[in-house]
Amino acid sequence: MSLAVRARRVVLPDGVHPAAVHTRDGRITAVKPFDDAPSGAVTLADDEVLLPGLVDSHVHVNEPGRTEWEGFASATRAAVAGGVTTVVDMPLNSVPATTTVEALHGKRAAARGQVACDVAFWGGAVPGNLDQLRPLHEAGVVGFKCFLLDSGVPEFPPLDDAGLRAALTELAGVDGLLIAHAEDAEVIAAAPAPAGASYAAFLASRPPAAEESAIAGLVAAVRDTGARAHVVHLADADALPLLRRARADGVAITVETCPHYLTFAAEEIPEGATAFKCCPPIRETWHREALWVALADGDVDLVVSDHSPCTPDLKRLDVGDFGLAWGGIASLQVGLPVVWTGARARGIGLAEVARWMAAAPARLAGLPGKGTIAPGKxxxxxxxxxxxxxxxGALEHRHPVTPYTGRRVTGVVRRTWLRGQLADGTPRGRLLRRGQS
Known part of the structure; x- marks a missing residue:
């Protein structure tokens, strides 16, 4: 099967150009001048831009075990509706967590035949599964997620410093990647507990120092072990100088942020609006603006959703209590227009957005066939x-609760192709292994 798509604006690795993208059997075979296309080529409208399919390397699908929270079918339909052609599933909040090869096989069995986009998998690093890291690596997970404090679910406990260093040492031997939820439990324990409808009180319960302390410990452990690590969902701009110095010193550490940290600000969140609760929390305006600057300067590497849905009752919208509500934001389908809305308002182009949301996540996850429009991809x-x-308004996610409801955004995904076929929600996605091209 062949497909050719041409547009006056195509986001290519070297910028935005008129081009005709030729494909056969699901792969890009050539990128040619706009007029060099067969008679049956799809020609985009003048107001459309051709982007590479996005790669979202931070998605909580929650199946099996908590499928009522989301599930592979609904998550991947939402993905393709939002221009995401590859998701990488987190090892929690499914039951069992993906901390053994057996659990990975269960994840793949649950996903098989349901996925509307391609799906790869993270493994988990938890106390007691050190002997599973190499087998999971060999089985094709893209890397390993750990928490440095309570994850919120009992089946995925956190690593202490000794456990963190043991995991990094094990992974350094196979050039594996550890990604970390970096907040310091002791700092949070010393902060006031969240309770009630006050967002300011919730924010005070997860202070910026918790991120900075945990990231400092992670940097030290990576430096000492020679491993590779990645900081997920950075919200605290005060941690940026620490990361910048570590990278300048050759420490192999990368960092991501998320659409909600780039869009919302603590000062704007209404009392009791628990749809906005996530951990680490959405911080003040200056953090948001500093994260945008860090993206533009290359100090933050990528933008991914951290799509973390739950059933509506767990968000406690009935009482608006930030202490009781589940922390997580559903945003998989809206990430591209949300980030683009913020980017264009700051004079940032689509080429940069595609780099942050397609090329960089593909590189992080070790998926060489994804992320750019180029021959062989x-x-x-x-x-x-x-x-x-x-x-x-209404989205393909299983549940409607998201802080983006009612928000005006710019940028519409009109069509998505997955490996040369129109992605319409039909379950034709593949289950990927690390390094698969």
């Missing part, structure tokens, strides 16, 4: 209308 493509505005 999978024919994952998105027709995106960057000037069309819309109001976030």
């Amino acid at each position: 999978d024919a994952d493509l998105v027709a995106f209308a960057p000037d069309e505005s819309w109001t976030v």
Whole structure:
């Protein structure tokens, strides 16, 4: 099967150009001048841009075990509706967590035949599973997630410093990647407990120092072990100088942030609006703006959703209590328009957005066939209308609770192709292994 798509604006690795993208059997075979296309080529409208399919390397699908929270079918339908052609599933909050090879096989069995986009998998690093890290690595997980404090679910306990260093040492031997939820439990224990409808009180319960302390410990452990690590969902801009110095010194550490940290600000969150609760929390305006600057300067590497849905009752919208509500934001389908809305307001182009949301996550996850429009890559493509505005309403996620509801955003995904086929929600996605191209 062959497909050719041409557009006056195509986001390529070297910038935005008119081009015709030729594909066969699901792979890009050539990128040619706009006029060099067969008669049956799909020609995008003048208001559309052709983007590479996005790669979201931070998605909590929650199946098996908590499928009522999301599930592979609904999550991947939401993904392709939002221009995401590859998701990487987190090892929690499913039951069992992906901390053994047997659990990984269970994840793959649950996903098989359901996925509308391609799916890869993270493994988990928890106390007691050190002997599972190499087998999981060999079985194709893209890397290993750990928590440095309570994860919120009992089946995924945190690593202490000794456990962190043991995992990093084990992974250094196979050039494996450890990704960390970096907040310091002791700092949080010393802060006031969250309770009630006050967002300010919730914010005070997860102070910036918790991120900085945990990241400092992670940097030290990576430096000492020679391993590779990645900081997930950075919210605290005060941690950026620490990360910048570590990287300048050759420490192999990367960092991501998320659309909600780039969009919302603590000062704007209404009392009792528990749809906004996530950990680490959405911080004040200056943190948001500093994260945008860090992205532009290359100090933050990528933007991914941290799509972490739950059933509506767990968000405690009935009482608006930030102490009781589950912390997580559902955003998989809206990440591209949300980030693009913020980027264009700051004079940042689509090429940069595609780098942060497609190329960089693909590189992090070790998926060489994904993330850019270039010969040899999978024919994952998105027709995106960057000037069309819309109001976030009903989405493909299993549950409707998201802080983006009612928000006006700019940029519409009009069509998505997965490996050269129109992605319409049909379960034709593949289950990927690390290094698969």
